[in-house]
Amino acid sequence: MRxxxxxxxxxxxxxxxxxxxPRLVARRAAASSIPDADLQLELxxxxxxxxxxxxxxxxxxxxxxxxxxxxRMFDVMYASDGVGLAAPQVGVNLRLMVFNPNGDRxxxxxxxxxxxxxxxxASDRGDVLEEACLSFPDVAGPVARxxxxxxxxxxxxxxxxxxxxxxxxxxxxxxxxxxxxxVCYVDRLDDDARAAIEGGLDALVSRFGGADAxxxxxxxxxxxxxxxx
Numbered sequence: 001m002r003x004x005x006x007x008x009x010x011x012x013x014x015x016x017x018x019x020x021x022p023r024l025v026a027r028r029a030a031a032s033s034i035p036d037a038d039l040q041l042e043l044x045x046x047x048x049x050x051x052x053x054x055x056x057x058x059x060x061x062x063x064x065x066x067x068x069x070x071x072r073m074f075d076v077m078y079a080s081d082g083v084g085l086a087a088p089q090v091g092v093n094l095r096l097m098v099f100n101p102n103g104d105r106x107x108x109x110x111x112x113x114x115x116x117x118x119x120x121x122a123s124d125r126g127d128v129l130e131e132a133c134l135s136f137p138d139v140a141g142p143v144a145r146x147x148x149x150x151x152x153x154x155x156x157x158x159x160x161x162x163x164x165x166x167x168x169x170x171x172x173x174x175x176x177x178x179x180x181x182x183v184c185y186v187d188r189l190d191d192d193a194r195a196a197i198e199g200g201l202d203a204l205v206s207r208f209g210g211a212d213a214x215x216x217x218x219x220x221x222x223x224x225x226x227x228x229x
Contacts, residue, residue, distance in 0.1 A: 031050075031091060031092060031093065032055075032056050032092070032093045032094065033092075034062060034065045034066065034069055034092065034094070035069070035091075035092060037068050037072075041069075041072045041073065041075075041076055041090050042076070042090060042091065043076055043080060043085075043089060043090060043134055043135065044088075044089060044090065044091050044135060045135050045136070045137065045204055045207070045208065046135055046136050046184065046186075046201065046204045046205075046208075046214075047204065047205055047208055047213040047214045047215045047216075048091070048135070048208065048210075048213075048214070049212050049213070049214045050088045050089075050091045050092070050093060051088055051089070051135060051179070051182070051184060051214060052182045052214040053088065053093045053182060054093065054182065055087065055088060055093045055094055055095050055180050055181075055182070056093065056094060056095065057094075057095050057116045058094055058095060058096060058115050058116055058154075060158060063115070063156060063157065063158050066094070066096060066115060066156065067156040069087070069092065069094075069096070070096065070098050070113045070156060072090075073085050073087070073090060073096075073098045074098050074100070074105075074111060076090060077098065077099075077100075077134070078103075078105045080134045081103065082103065082134045083099055083100060083101060083102070083103040083172055084097065084098065084099030084100075084172045084173075084175060084176045085097070085098055085099070085134065085176070086176045086177075086179035086180055087179075087180075088179050088180070088182075089134065089135050089179060095115070095116045095117065095180050096113075096114070096115055096116075097113075097114050097117065097173075097176040097177065097179070097180065098111065098112065098113050098114075099111075099112050099172050099173065099176055100112070101168055101169045101172050113155065113156055114151065114153040114163075114173075115153060115154045115155065115156065115158075116153060116154055117151050117152070117153035117177060117180070118151065118152050118153070118227045119149050119150070119151055119177065119225050119226050119227050120150045120151065120152050120162075120226065120227070121149070121150040121226060122146040122148065122149045122150070122225040122226055123146045123147040123148045123149075124146075125146070125147050126144055126145050126146040126147050127144070127145065127147070128142050128143065128144045128145075129142065129143065129145070129171065130142050130143075131143045131171075131175060131185045132185075133175070133184065133185055133186075135184070136184070136185075136186060136200070136201075136204065137204075138200050138203075139186065139197045139200040139201065139204075140197075141185070141186065141189040141193040141194075141196065141197055142189070142190075142193055143175075143185050143188045143189065144188070144223075145170065145171045145174045145175075146170065146174065146225055147166065147167070147170065148164060148165065148166040148167075148170050149164070149165050149170050149173060149174060149225060150162065150163070150164050151163045151164070151165065151173070174225070182218075183218060183221050184217075184218075186201070186217055187217050187218040187219075187221045188221060189217075194217065201217075
């Protein structure tokens with residue numbers, strides 16, 4: 001089964017591979033500012049508040065710093081055997097995501113960076129596949145996603161782009177795009193799937209141990225994908 005935190009080879013082999021426990025766990029507070037390049041960039045785990053905080057657009061004068069941040073996000077993603085990462089997952093509440101559908105550092109031509117993305121259209125049809133997330137180690141569940149999405153965004157130079165993602169790449173995009181709205185894939189699980197992961201979520205809450213923990217799943221997540229104009 002395809003899982004976001006697993007390498008693509010495992011996805012193609014249809015094996016339910018759980019993501020390894022990340023080596024980097026941030027305890028700093030959520031922030032909408034770009035961290036200094038000399039500060040260690042760390043992956044945050046549920047129930048870190050950054051995963052639920054609002055994410056602002058990248059400003060025109062921030063693109064240079066964001067380019068450095070994006071490169072560092074790829075480093076965290078590859079170190080954790082992931083295929084995608086959104087800025088909130090490193091404690092930075094900006095509308096920025098990076099992904100490589102192959103999860104292969106040796107294929108940098110497959111890397112995608114999207115700044116301030118918005119979904120402009122999406123298919124009516126979709127499918128359900130098992131997903132996991134680097135911010136939710138040892139937890140996985142079935143999630144419905146659209147077959148294709150059209151996206152308006154900018155690149156790291158501030159140039160406006162229009163892109164269409166299909167299949168596996170569309171699923172990776174939708175997973176990371178949810179993070180930019182403070183939504184995690186576990187929020188999209190049905191009642192049975194939520195019950196199955198309850199123990200795993202409780203373990204993550206116990207590990208976090210912070211008074212600012214954003215505990216609980218959202219029940220207000222819309223099935224609508226296209227952004228309102």
